[in-house]
Amino acid sequence: MSEPAIAVLGLRKSFGNKQAVAGIDLSIAAGSLAGLVGPNGAGKTTSLSMMTGLLRPDGGQVLINGHDVWADPAAAKAIIGVVPAEARLFERLSGKELLEYSGRLRGMPAPEARTRAAQLLDVLDLAEDAKRLVADYSTGMRKKVALGCALIHNPAVLFLDEPLEGVDPVSADVIRRLLTRYVSSGSTVLFSSHVMELVEQICDHVSIIDKGKIVATGTTEEVRGGKTLQQAFIDLVGSRAHDEEVLSWLGSSSS
Amino acid sequence: MARLLVQLKLRLLTNALRSSSRARVGFIVSTFFALVLAVGGFLLLAMLRGNAASVDLSATVFTVFAFGWLILPLLAFGLDGTLDPATLALYPLRTRPLAVGLLAASVTGAWPVANVIALLGVTVGLAHGALGVLVAVVAVLLQVLFCVVLARFITTGLAGLLRSRRGRDLGVFLVIPIFALYETFAQVVPRLAAEGKITATAFDGVDKWLRWLPPGLAAHAIQDASTGHAGTGLLRLGLLAAIVVVLGALWIRSLSHALVAVDTSTQGSAAGGRALPFTHAGIRGTVAGRYLIYQRRDPPSIMRWCMVAILMIVTTVSTIRTPHYHIGLFISAVIGGGMVGALNANAIGLTGPAFGLEATALTGVREMRAYFAGRLIALAAIGVPLLLAMSLILAIGAGHPASWLWIAPVDLGALGAGLALSSLFTVAVPYPMQRRVGSPVPTTGDGYGGQAFGSVFGSLAGVAIATIPLILVVNFTYSLSASVRIPLLVVCAAAYGVLLGWAGARAAAATAARTLPELTQIALASKL
Numbered sequence: 178m179s180e181p182a183i184a185v186l187g188l189r190k191s192f193g194n195k196q197a198v199a200g201i202d203l204s205i206a207a208g209s210l211a212g213l214v215g216p217n218g219a220g221k222t223t224s225l226s227m228m229t230g231l232l233r234p235d236g237g238q239v240l241i242n243g244h245d246v247w248a249d250p251a252a253a254k255a256i257i258g259v260v261p262a263e264a265r266l267f268e269r270l271s272g273k274e275l276l277e278y279s280g281r282l283r284g285m286p287a288p289e290a291r292t293r294a295a296q297l298l299d300v301l302d303l304a305e306d307a308k309r310l311v312a313d314y315s316t317g318m319r320k321k322v323a324l325g326c327a328l329i330h331n332p333a334v335l336f337l338d339e340p341l342e343g344v345d346p347v348s349a350d351v352i353r354r355l356l357t358r359y360v361s362s363g364s365t366v367l368f369s370s371h372v373m374e375l376v377e378q379i380c381d382h383v384s385i386i387d388k389g390k391i392v393a394t395g396t397t398e399e400v401r402g403g404k405t406l407q408q409a410f411i412d413l414v415g416s417r418a419h420d421e422e423v424l425s426w427l428g429s430s431s432s
Numbered sequence: 433m434a435r436l437l438v439q440l441k442l443r444l445l446t447n448a449l450r451s452s453s454r455a456r457v458g459f460i461v462s463t464f465f466a467l468v469l470a471v472g473g474f475l476l477l478a479m480l481r482g483n484a485a486s487v488d489l490s491a492t493v494f495t496v497f498a499f500g501w502l503i504l505p506l507l508a509f510g511l512d513g514t515l516d517p518a519t520l521a522l523y524p525l526r527t528r529p530l531a532v533g534l535l536a537a538s539v540t541g542a543w544p545v546a547n548v549i550a551l552l553g554v555t556v557g558l559a560h561g562a563l564g565v566l567v568a569v570v571a572v573l574l575q576v577l578f579c580v581v582l583a584r585f586i587t588t589g590l591a592g593l594l595r596s597r598r599g600r601d602l603g604v605f606l607v608i609p610i611f612a613l614y615e616t617f618a619q620v621v622p623r624l625a626a627e628g629k630i631t632a633t634a635f636d637g638v639d640k641w642l643r644w645l646p647p648g649l650a651a652h653a654i655q656d657a658s659t660g661h662a663g664t665g666l667l668r669l670g671l672l673a674a675i676v677v678v679l680g681a682l683w684i685r686s687l688s689h690a691l692v693a694v695d696t697s698t699q700g701s702a703a704g705g706r707a708l709p710f711t712h713a714g715i716r717g718t719v720a721g722r723y724l725i726y727q728r729r730d731p732p733s734i735m736r737w738c739m740v741a742i743l744m745i746v747t748t749v750s751t752i753r754t755p756h757y758h759i760g761l762f763i764s765a766v767i768g769g770g771m772v773g774a775l776n777a778n779a780i781g782l783t784g785p786a787f788g789l790e791a792t793a794l795t796g797v798r799e800m801r802a803y804f805a806g807r808l809i810a811l812a813a814i815g816v817p818l819l820l821a822m823s824l825i826l827a828i829g830a831g832h833p834a835s836w837l838w839i840a841p842v843d844l845g846a847l848g849a850g851l852a853l854s855s856l857f858t859v860a861v862p863y864p865m866q867r868r869v870g871s872p873v874p875t876t877g878d879g880y881g882g883q884a885f886g887s888v889f890g891s892l893a894g895v896a897i898a899t900i901p902l903i904l905v906v907n908f909t910y911s912l913s914a915s916v917r918i919p920l921l922v923v924c925a926a927a928y929g930v931l932l933g934w935a936g937a938r939a940a941a942a943t944a945a946r947t948l949p950e951l952t953q954i955a956l957a958s959k960l
Contacts (some may be wrong), residue, residue, distance in 0.1 A: 178620040198867040204782045231791060231956075239507060250795040250948075259792045265785035267722065269729040270708075282793035287711040310729075313605070 182207040182245055182334050182365035183228065188237030189389075190223055196431045197223045198322050199389035200237065205367055205382060207242075207333075210360045212376035213369040214406075215386035216414055220260075221369040222262055224386065225338050228367075241334050255283070258327030263389045264311035264319040268312035275311055279326035290329065297325040298373060302351055317348030318352075324352060328359070335359065337368035341375060377406040387414045437533035438849030441540045445632035461882035471859065473550025480557035487655040491560050493574055497547060499614050502586060525689040533681070534687075536581045547575050554654055563880025564658030567665050571650040575668065578676050585683040604731035604873055605914065608738045610952075615746045623750045638801045646675050659718050683900060715799055719806025727814050732782075736775040737818060744768045744822045747829075757830040761839045764826055766899050768819045769846025773891035776811060777857035778884070780955045781865045787955035797945040802857050802935035804944070807923045811851055817891035819843040836917045838906050841925030842899055848929025849898035850891060859943040864957035874960055900934060941960065 179188040185203035188407060189196070191302045196219045205211045215221050226232035230246045230253060237270050238245060267275055273294055280290030298307045301321040308315065311322060320340060335356075341349045358388065360366055370376055376383060377397060383406065384394040393400050401409050449459050477493060480486035539542065551572040558570035627683035642648040656665030709724065710717035727733045744764045751760030780878040782788050794803055823843050827836035867873075876884040902925055909917050944951060 225495045228949065229786060229792060230795070231949060231952050251799075254792060254795050259794070260790075261785075261788060265788040267726075267786045267789070269726055270722070273723070277711065278722055279719060279789065279793070281708070281711045282790060284715070287707075291707060297612065379747060 179207065181205055181240075182209065182242055183367055184240040185224075185228060185237075186238045186240075188224065188239060189229055189235050190220075190232065191289045192292070196389055198227070198234075201386065201389070201391045203294055203384055203391065203394065205365060207365050208360060208363045209365050209382045210380050211365070211367045211382035211384065212380035213367060213384050213386060214371060214373065214376055215364055216371065217368075219386045220340055220389040221386055225336050225367075225431060226261075229257060230272050231259075231391075232256055233259075255330075256333040257402065258330070258332035258335045259322070260327045260337040260340055261334070262342065264323040266311045266319060266326075269310060271308050271310055272298060272314070272318075272325075275322060276329055280329040283330035284344060285330060292303055293329050295425050296326070297329060300351075300355065301325055302348075304314050316343040317345045319349065321348055324355065328355075332364070334365045334367070337366065339366055339368070339370055341372065347400060373407040377401070385413055387411060390396040434529075434533045434536035435539040436534050438540050440496055441537040444878075445541065445836055453493055456879070458879045458882035460886075461885055462606060463542045465885075466751040468541040469543075470546035470549035473546075474553035477551065477558070478556035480553075482555075485552075487651055489625070489644075490554050490654070491642050491648040491651035492625075494551065494651050495642060495645060496618055497551065497575070498582065498647045499618070499660075499960050501547075501583045502610070524890025527684050529682045531687055533583060535577075535580060538584060539576070544576070546582070547579070548572060551575060554651070558651065558654045560656065560658035563662055564654060567657035567662075567669065568654045570669060571653050573670070574672050574676060575650040578650075578672065578679070581676055581679045581683055585679055585686065588683060588686050601731045604735050607873060607937060611735075611739060612742050614740055619746045620749045627750055634647075646672050649675075677891070700787050715794070715802035715808040716809070719803050720809040721806075723807050723810030724813060725808050735873060739775065739816060740768055740771045740815075741818065741822055743771050744819070745826065748826050752826060752830045755935060758807065758835060758839075761823065761826055761830065761835060762842060763822055763905060765819065765839055765842040766894070766896050768822060769815075769848075769850035769899070770892040770895035772796040772811065772815050772819075772847060773850030773853040773857075773895055774853040774888040776851075777887035778861075778863060778864050778865065778953050779807060779854065781877075781958050782960075784865065784874075784958035784960035785956050788952055791948055791952040791955070795945070795948065797942055800941035800944045800948070801938060804941045808851055808855065808933050808937050811854075812847065815847045815851070816844065821845055837914070838921060841906065841921040842902050844922070844925040844929040844954075845902040846895050846929075847897045848932040849895045852895045852898075852932040853891045854935075854942035855936040857890060859940045859947065861887050861890075862951055864954055864959070866959040874958075877939075877957065877959075902928065 181204040183203060183205040187200045187202060188198055189200045190198045201220075201224060203336075213221055213224070217361045223232065227237075228241075228246065230250045239247065239253075241253045241257055244256070246253040252269055252390075267278065276294035276297055277290045281287060281291060285293070285429045295304075295307075295367070299371060301324065303318060303321055306318060311319065316323065320343075324337075324340070327337075337356075339350055340356075344352065353375075356366055374428075380397050382395070383397050383400045385392050385400065393409075397406065400406065404412070445459075449456055473493070480489055483489065488498060498666055552569070554572065555565050555568045559565045643652050649668045653665040653668035653672070656662070656668060708718065708721050710721040713720070729736070744767060747767045748757075748760035748764045753759055776782070783790075790803070794800060820843055823839045824833070824836045827833050827839060861883045863883040864877035866872040866877050867875070905924070906921060909921065912920070
């Protein structure tokens with residue numbers, strides 16, 4: 178069996194007394210479009226930050242195409258792209274300048290960075306707004322330009338944290354098509370989300386994280402186990418339903 | 433409502449205190465300075481007892497305090513987390529009790545209490561007799577109330593403006609003249625007064641209009657009550673109270689408007705059509721290009737350069753037209769370099785979450801060296817001409833334009849030292865920044881005041897020390913002919929400045945390469 182594109186071994190992180198990630202293991206094959214799902218506060222963002230070299234783990238190992246993110250960050254960072262949950266962008270650059278900047282930071286020759294920036298803006302439906310400041314972009318436009326920044330150096334592995342949160346259906350469709358096309362060429366995507374329908378629709382591999390631990394991982398079919406992903410998720414994580422009798426006053430207009 | 437909002441403010445303070453040991457240090461430092469203000473202010477005002485100009489000076493101090501209240505929430509410290517009316521807009525609150533609550537929250541904390549204690553110095557310095565002391569206490573309370581209402585009125589008014597990106601940009605530019613005015617009151621006026629350059633007659637002119645401003649009314653009311661003109665004193669207090677009430681009413685009106693005002697989104701026009709500059713020069717050139725664009729387009733960056741220019745002028749005011757003008761020019765050059773360092777001493781916190789994009793691309797000492805060198809080049813590209821131009825203007829203002837030739841080397845050395853220290857402080861004492869509603873400029877994150885103070889004073893002191901050799905060389909080479917001396921000084925100083933800046937960038941890069949994930953987390957914690 179070939180080497181996994183993303184291999185995570187015993188990754189853990191605590192903040193004070195709170196254990197955010199409690200030793201997770203993951204193996205994502207190259208060419209996979211993998212989803213990492215879990216409730217809010219489950220440790221998705223913390224895990225992705227550690228996998229991309231932005232947050233130092235307390236222990237464990239992350240290998241991207243065999244390169245250890247923490248022992249050899251230069252080699253690992255060169256082959257990954259990252260789209261964070263809250264787009265961290267240079268607001269005072271235009272979309273065009275931002276993409277070009279991103280490419281040049283990755284060591285791409287200036288003319289190539291310029292050409293790719295224009296092509297990405299075109300595909301992402303941002304060509305008309307290329308000269309506007311990112312500060313004036315809408316949420317969907319920001320997500321798209323962040324995706325462009327993460328893709329401009331053609332990484333082998335792409336990490337996305339909640340890529341479609343707050344994005345309108347048209348922009349979401351653009352992002353979805355781009356990801357599918359990217360994976361079909363043999364590249365790998367790992368993205369976190371809590372929109373089960375989306376994960377079920379486009380992912381071939383799913384991992385469910387809860388309270389900092391992976392509670393299920395495998396192909397989407399395996400994790401679903403004949404149910405919808407939503408139901409499988411609720412069954413694994415628990416619906417967290419509390420005794421709703423105490424809210425007997427809710428919905429009454431008498432008080 | 434008042435109790436609830438005071439509890440909220442206290443909870444915000446204690447939570448900030450619990451968040452980290454750094455936050456605790458910052459809080460202790462901030463409280464210490466509040467204590468210094470309380471004791472120092474009290475003693476300063478108390479020592480005016482028997483001074484012929486005590487009422488004029490008290491009025492000036494009262495006015496300076498009012499300007500402080502006006503400016504500090506906008507400019508520097510983001511003292512109060514309850515300033516944002518939008519956070520309360522969803523709750524079914526009536527405006528009047530909300531206003532009372534917000535006022536009560538405003539006066540909660542070490543700084544407002546320190547303010548009251550400091551101003552109570554007038555009970556010793558200005559007031560005579562029981563009635564005088566009584567009026568003094570009421571006048572101080574009214575003065576502080578005036579300051580609080582004024583600060584709230586301004587911040588609430590600006591909160592509406594600050595919702596849009598262009599409004600926020602405009603807000604930053606509004607801060608620049610306010611800062612210049614503040615510096616005039618806080619630095620120039622007291623210094624000239626202390627040096628006797630503001631004579632009693634000159635001061636009378638100022639006091640003629642100062643006495644009718646609310647802080648002047650408070651000071652003069654105490655004077656009147658202490659000199660047997662109780663009626664006039666009470667009239668002045670009544671007038672001050674009326675001003676507070678009118679200002680309060682205006683504030684309540686703007687508050688009720690701010691609670692329901694529409695968020696005005698901005699449709700920006702084309703800004704960046706051309707290609708990113710200097711990208712052919714590797715990571716160093718790319719970063720320099722990005723930094724240069726930011727110095728031009730980012731209003732807080734523009735404001736920082738304006739502050740450097742204003743402070744260079746302010747520091748020379750007392751000496752520029754005297755035979756000792758050269759001392760002022762030296763100090764101005766040192767302050768110029770020191771402030772460039774101090775204001776850019778937290779580059780990663782100031783870059784904010786966008787640094788995450790750079791951190792995903794860069795790694796290792798070599799790339800971080802290129803990053804810090806690029807930043808250095810961009811800041812020097814603006815700092816060198818700015819400092820040289822300001823020194824030239826000041827030298828011409830002093831009536832000795834030729835003195836620019838030996839001040840220019842000090843500018844270059846001081847700037848090199850300032851930039852070196854800014855690189856070092858950026859990696860050694862990084863802290864998150866935040867932008868509060870009501871403040872158009874980024875301020876230090878809650879609980880990090882100590883780090884900010886440390887960086888500012890460290891930069892200023894470091895630059896002062898680093899420029900001593902240059903000042904000595906300038907002084908010891910008087911005997912040489914100007915045709916030899918000036919080129920020698922300029923070349924040596926430029927080389928010295930470049931060497932310091934380069935060494936600072938290299939040292940900072942080595943640390944940054946080691947601590948990049950930690951620096952990234954600081955940047956991500958910035959709320960800009």
